[in-house]
Amino acid sequence: MAPDAVATLPDQAMAPEPWRIHSVRRDVASNEVLSWTLYPEPGVEPGAAPAPGQFNMLYLFGVGEVPISVSAITDDGGIVHTIRAVGSVTRAMQDLEAGTVVGLRGPFGTAWPLEQARGRDLVLVAGGIGLAPLRPVIHAALQRRSEFGRVVVCYGARSPGDMIFRDELDAWAARDDVDLRITVDRGTAAWRGDVGVVTQLVDRGGFDRRNTLALTCGPEVMMRFTASALERRGLKPEDIYVSMERNMRCAVGFCGHCQIGAHFVCRDGPVFPYPVMEPAFRVREL
Amino acid sequence: MNELLAIIEKEPFFEDMAPEHRRLLAACAAKCSYTAGTRLMSDHEPTETFWLIREGQVALESPLREGSVAFQTLGTGDILGWSWLLPPYRASYDARAVTDIHTLRFDAGVLRERMEADPAFGYVLMKHFAALIVQRLQAARLQALDIYSHGGPGHGA
Numbered sequence: 001m002a003p004d005a006v007a008t009l010p011d012q013a014m015a016p017e018p019w020r021i022h023s024v025r026r027d028v029a030s031n032e033v034l035s036w037t038l039y040p041e042p043g044v045e046p047g048a049a050p051a052p053g054q055f056n057m058l059y060l061f062g063v064g065e066v067p068i069s070v071s072a073i074t075d076d077g078g079i080v081h082t083i084r085a086v087g088s089v090t091r092a093m094q095d096l097e098a099g100t101v102v103g104l105r106g107p108f109g110t111a112w113p114l115e116q117a118r119g120r121d122l123v124l125v126a127g128g129i130g131l132a133p134l135r136p137v138i139h140a141a142l143q144r145r146s147e148f149g150r151v152v153v154c155y156g157a158r159s160p161g162d163m164i165f166r167d168e169l170d171a172w173a174a175r176d177d178v179d180l181r182i183t184v185d186r187g188t189a190a191w192r193g194d195v196g197v198v199t200q201l202v203d204r205g206g207f208d209r210r211n212t213l214a215l216t217c218g219p220e221v222m223m224r225f226t227a228s229a230l231e232r233r234g235l236k237p238e239d240i241y242v243s244m245e246r247n248m249r250c251a252v253g254f255c256g257h258c259q260i261g262a263h264f265v266c267r268d269g270p271v272f273p274y275p276v277m278e279p280a281f282r283v284r285e286l
Numbered sequence: 287m288n289e290l291l292a293i294i295e296k297e298p299f300f301e302d303m304a305p306e307h308r309r310l311l312a313a314c315a316a317k318c319s320y321t322a323g324t325r326l327m328s329d330h331e332p333t334e335t336f337w338l339i340r341e342g343q344v345a346l347e348s349p350l351r352e353g354s355v356a357f358q359t360l361g362t363g364d365i366l367g368w369s370w371l372l373p374p375y376r377a378s379y380d381a382r383a384v385t386d387i388h389t390l391r392f393d394a395g396v397l398r399e400r401m402e403a404d405p406a407f408g409y410v411l412m413k414h415f416a417a418l419i420v421q422r423l424q425a426a427r428l429q430a431l432d433i434y435s436h437g438g439p440g441h442g443a
Contacts, residue, residue, distance in 0.1 A: 128434035158434040185429050187356045192384070195345065196358040197425045204363050205298065219433040225424065233298075 013252045016059040016103025017044045022078060023098050027164040033129060034094060035071060035082045041101060049073055051111035052136035053243060053271045056081065057251045059103030060096075064089040067248040067266070070107065071132035072139060079104075082132035082164065108251045110271045112137045113241060117213040121149040125226045127156045127198050127218025131164055133243050133270075134217050138172070145177055150207050152179040156198025156222070159186045179206060198222060202229040209234030215271075217243040224281045227274050240274035290315045293390060297338060299365055299414065307407050310400055311392065318391040320383045327367060327381040334375065334395040336367035342387030347380040354380060358425075368415050370394035 018041040025035045040046050050056065050070040058081060059065040066089045072080035085091045096102070114137055122141055126134045141151055153172060157163040163182070173180045181201040183194035194201070198218070212235055216226045223242045230240050246258035246265040253267030260280045263269065291312040294300050300308055318337075320326065327333055329349050343361050347354035357379075360366055369377045371394075401408030 156434075158432065162434065183359070185432065185434070189353070191356075194343070194359040194361065195356045197428045199428070200358075200364075200425055203421070204361055221428065221431065222433055225428060 013105065014250065016057070016065070016105045017041075017046075018101045019044070019079075019104040021096060021098050021100045021102065024096070027082075027166070028162055031094070032085045033082065033164055035080055035132075036093075036096075036102075037074060037078045037080050038102070038104065039078050040104075046077060048107065049077070050079060050107035050136075052114060052140055053112035053133060054107040054109050055133075055251075055270060056104050056106030057108070057248070058083075058093075059105070060089055060092055061103060063092045065103070065105075065249075066090060066093075067108075067245075067251060069133035069243075069270070071135045073136060082129065082135075084129045105251060108266055110269055112215050112243075112271055113213070114140055117141075118147045119149070119211075121152070121207040121212040123152045123154070123202070123207050123212055123214040123230070125154045125156075125198060125202060125214065125216040125218070125230075127216075127222040127226075128158065128162070129164065130216075130218030130222075130243070131155055134215060135165065135168075137215060142172075142175075142178070149211070150179060151177065152181070152207055154181045154198055154201035155183075156201070156218070157182070157184050159184050160188055160191045160193075197225070199225045199229040202226060202233065205233055207233075212239060214240045215243075216240065220244075220281060227278070237275045237278065238273055241271055242274050242277050243270045244272060244277060245270060290317070290390065293317075293338075293340070298363065299338065299418070303410060303414070307410055310404075310407055311397070311411075314393045314396050314400070315390045316393075317388070319386065319388045322383050322385050322387075324383045324387075325380060326383065327369070327377040327379070329378065329380050330376055332375055333367060333369045333377045334393070336365060336370055336392050336394050338390040338392070339364050339366060340388045340390060342389075343384040344387060345382050345384050347382060349380055354382075357429075358422075359384065365415075365418055367394070368419060370398065371412070371415055 019038040020041055022037045022039050027033045055067045055069040057065050058068050068081045068083055070079055071082040083090050083093055085094045124134050141148055172178045183196050183198055183201055187195040214230050214235055216223050227240050244265050248266045249255045249257040251266045253264040258265040294308050294312055339360055341362055343359055344366055345356040346358045347356045366381055401411055
């Protein structure tokens, strides 16, 4: 290998910067999902703002570090992260209050290819907490609404009580330039919306099969069936993008914890063209 | 008849059918609208009908002692009902209009006779419904897996 081909760590890539939790918002009745709005501590020079789809490594001092995707960027430079308690670090994060300082590295990874959707219909399919990484795309698409054709947002949740960003869902539903479709796996007596898997919302069409870009985020099995439903509606696989998740450590493609075949999810993803990930979906326990 | 045929020709479910088969379907179809709350099928009751939902929402429900529980909803473009296809020709759940709905209603009893008399037509329609049943079965399995309880991208670890 030529000396200039030797990979090196980017400067400061492994050093977390101190960011303070400005506010904590809890979305789900069970309190297992929360959103932090973070601002850099004085003296910290934030790098480039995260693009929709990218993630940061959040470090809870003395506990550990986890990759968390960005769920919004505020107008004044704050970053919103939405976190679900599923492991030791994220469970510990549930106890933190506004004012706490955490470590942040990033942003890392690939972004949703929103530019490819200009002049085309845009279909976003989110499952569960997978709405969080797609939320910045929705914000961006609504800010630049005239650049896109139909904007269809399909969201599947476990139950009405598990839906996140309820106020924003209501706001999007009230717009006549967004086709918001929501379904839950299990309804309640009070629920008047759709019941069933999110793929059935895709099956209802309402977008131009020859001129649509589809972005999907959620559990892998959901993304696989969503891609099948989109292909059934006539989309080409290369017009479908998925966001993957793996256990990450370095976030810069060195340690290999997040590898899927030849791909580092942290560096080459988390957003991948579906044809790149489709073979991996067929490998058991990968 | 021409209007019904035009509607059928635009629907993805009938997309790849031969013109003569679409005409057979149109001959057994009628436009029907129902108000919200109307029960279109009742669990265990004989059924000789299926519907193409053109507008509105229908809930499929299982009657339980505590009341009915919706396990799936159908909407615009969806097909409602396949119990007419195989013996004992009885519904296995309730179907209730959640909103006012507009449909194409098909006389499945007559269609079944046509399918018996014209095996090529019967095979085509059976293939379309088999694909629909597989799709719904996969969806039901996915629903039963409770996939969102295991997390997903963006939640950390």
